[in-house]
Amino acid sequence: MAELKLSESRDLTRIERIGAHSHIRGLGLDSALEARDVSEGMVGQTAARKAAGVILQMIKEGKIAGRAVLLAGQPGTGKTAIAMGMAKSLGLETPFAMLAGSEIFSLEMGKTEALMQAFRKAIGVRIKEETEIIEGEVVEVQIDRPAVAGAASKTGKLTLKTTEMETVYDLGAKMIEALGKEKVQSGDVVAIDKASGKITKVGRSFSRSRDYDAMGPSVKLVQCPDGELQKRKEVVHCVTLHEIDVINSRTQGFLALFTGDTGEIRSEVREQIDTKVAEWREEGKAEIVPGVLFIDEVHMLDIECFSFLNRALENEMAPILVVATNRGITTIRGTNYKSPHGIPIDLLDRLLIITTQPYTEGEIRKILDIRSQEEEVEMSEEAKHLLTKIGVDASLRYAIHLITAAALACQKRKGKIVEMEDINRVYHLFLDVKRSTQYLMEYQSQYMFNDADEDDNNAMQS
Secondary structure, X not given: OHHHHHHHHHHHHHHHOOOOOOOOOOOOEOOOOOEOOEEOOEEOOHHHHHHHHHHHHHXXXXXXXXXXXXXXXXXXXXXXXXXXXXXXXXXXXXXXXXXXXXXXXXXXXXXXXXXXHHHHHOEEEEEEEEEEEEEEEEEEEEEXXXXXXXXXXXXXXXXXXXXXOEEEXXXXXXXXXXXXXXXXXXXXXXXXXXXXXXXXXXXXXXXXXXXXXXXXXXXOEEOOOOOOOEEEEEEEEEEEHHHHHHHHHOOOOOHHXXXXXXXXXXXXXXXXXXXXXXXXXXXXXXXXEEOEEEEEOHHHOEHHHHHHHHHHOOOOOOOEEEEEEOOOEEEOEOOOOEEEOOOOHHHHOOEEEEEOOOOOHHHHHHHHHHHHHHOOOOEOHHHHHHHHHHHHHOOHHHHHHHXXXXXXXXXXOOOOOEOHHHHHHHHHHOOOHHHHHHHHHHOHHHOOOOOOOHHHHHHHHO
8 A cells, every 4th residue: 555655656756856947958949050850859849949049159168248139930830849958958057037028017016126046046156266186095993982871972093095105093982973875894995074074985995896785776886095195185176156145244144045035136236246256266266157047927017127237237247138028019018118029129239039839730739749748648640630630720838738738538438549539529628719709709798898809809819
């Protein structure tokens, strides 16, 4: 019974982790930055992915900063997927911050402060620190335990060697406890931080690999260190400017990062931090890593936010700004003026614009195949063909939503593979935008506060 419960909890965890873009693993480009047809969860949009790949390469080489890229295209053409692909391709070293345009209006702080914090989250600082370590192969661990319990603390000796020397170190109670926690024994290669006393087990020496008939897969075999036992080693810490801001502006320090209670940060604090980071850069102790800030639904920002973005991009420590919108020529929020994508012309002039095209029927089929695999839903060829037709006639997003619903309908009739009848059943249960609009047109007189006139009806039907 216990085993059954365990498997059920695992399945639930798996379902919770499936998101709209959880199948994206990267941009799907080869070494020559050419887009593959289907790769790393990406399908189609070869020109847009190739352009994003060029931007990505410049980011990795540190040749671009303070620039902005606009992903423009119709709804459901993979703009957010391309941004997620860029984030996955950048790796953990490069900061990637994500924000929705409407998000800044709901935060308990000013609009420009919310944007500034987002900018600072996308700028990394790689701090270099030199530390003294003792690294060698354990020859022997001797621990002297007192004959009477509680009479005296434990003492001991640790013998370490390299290929050139061997030394015996006296151990105190704390070091003996640390060695016991790490389960250090003779033949292990260890590194001891002199400042903190932290012990790290590097692996097991090749010369002692035959001590046991069998070893676990986690055992790592390494060479015995050479040279001196005591060495100076460079340790690199990667943090964002926002994390440094929060730690220095709150009494509870880094705990504010976990509680989310960052609040507004004073400009004086930021100026002091920028000055200190600049000093570290001159001394060679730190380097700036410009990351990526992705703002989705950028048309939701107002004229004040756009003015702030214009100024922020001119800062020497600015990240790469990637924005996305599905709007055409529309009103700039906060004004009465119209502009392409709802973005002021002066900011548009700074943007490198990447356009996305509607997916073809074949590409929709491939995307639905990937999503079915991601959601672990088995589907017959006829059902996939019908779902593809729905994706072409209605929308790709609607077709993707039907996958899990059809799987539940199949489960209800105790089937193993989703068939056409399951797709048909959920298609009639859940309406798409076109059918919902048609229904409203037919029964609009029965709804409250209906303001649609004849011209609106014709526009919506077309």
